[in-house]
Amino acid sequence: MNRVVVTGLGCVTPIGSTVEDFRTALFSGATGIAPFPDFPEAPGETQGLRFTQSARVKDFDPRQHLESGIVVSTDRTTQFAIVAARQAAQQSNLLQHHASDNVAIIVGCACGGRQAEETETAKLYTRDARVHPLTVTRTMASAGASHISIDLGITGPVLNISTACSSGTHAIGLAFHMVRSGMVSAAITGGHEAPLTFGFLRAWDSMRVVSPTQCRPFSADRDGMTLGEGSAMLTLETLESAQARNAPIYAEIVGFGMSADAHHITQPAPEGAAAAMRKALKDANSSPDQVGYISAHGTGTQANDATEAAAIHQLFGPRAAQIPVSSTKALHGHSIGATGALEALATILALHHGQLPANAGVTEIDPTLNLDVILNAPREASPQLALSNSLAFGGLNAVLAIRPFANHG
């Protein structure tokens, strides 16, 4: 089987729309969470929401990146996806070295073109108006995958994965397996989402899981998640091809584990999360004692953080309290289908630079969780293996095992 390395990175996120800006914010703890602006589909309609904050991509003008025909036929989420994928492909110089039909595009997007859907539906329901003829192409969840393919001229397998908050991680994991098995020689993979519409926020508000203050994972006084948007994309390829062409190598993906809780549509179960981590380690031919960092799903809800901590204790036993853990969601928010990809990017940067990002926002760590949560500042460390967890509604769990790149046999 092939070894699979990361040779390109791209992102459009609330904490930076270049990998350099993302990295700076990640290690300085600069949050992208801020009061949300007016909703174009429901002007002036923010009343009734229990919360006022989201993590929004700032100053994104699609016309700076895309030709007008693409802008008009795409939703914001697809625009993020195209821009992030271009960065990842260009940085790795991928398409000069791989046949276009030997490259896959596997991306996660759970919500589709929410903004287009809500804008058009609002017109339809509130006045005698017609639906824009490009609404179908703007709203279909696979539009991002298709547009990346069209934009880059990639003709291999192209898929969108929709598994709620694990979509991006499932996508990267499947792409990893496809490159490892030799089905393709390279892949563009990650996630994208732009769900910050009035209707979407109202729906989350009704579930009472969004923080009325600000997301602070693993804090004793945590009171919910903060929703976000954005995209992160990776170029994966075989180690052989990366070395043959002297491509930059940021990290090595070594394992991927999936599981389902088979329990409840919103309540997580620790056994499912522990199983996904265990399977990722088995897939990586590694043991729990090798894990030196966990990038947690860490949403900041009472249920997620307690369940994830319980899962870590189930799998790692007495060593659980010694493994550095952080969630980066207090910086970039929870961007649903994209969030796993943003966190994989953060984990790759952490391993590449030997700095584990701090878990922002904590006022007082929850002592009942008994975890080594990285607080206040990034921690200098060079773990030999890291896990990146995604634990979705509906009990769909996905975990990546990632190593810093070392040219060992």
Added chain:
Amino acid sequence: MDDIAQRCIEIIAKSKGIAPDSITLDSTFDALNIDSLDKINISFEVEEAFSIEIPDEALGTIKTVGDMVNGVAQLREKHPPAAVTTP
């Protein structure tokens, strides 16, 4: 150039991201690289701008900017916009 032509050209220019002065009444949609999806989108914008509805059978016959302008003018003659009343 009359107002209808001016506005049609502006809509096409905006949709395709090209300069309005590169478009004339004789410009064909093919020459402007307007594909079927662009045509549907431009027609929608024109319908919105002039409060008209372009019949499906007419859409297929539009090959040039001039065709579109003439069609809009005909539809406006049949269904003139309601007069704006002021209080």
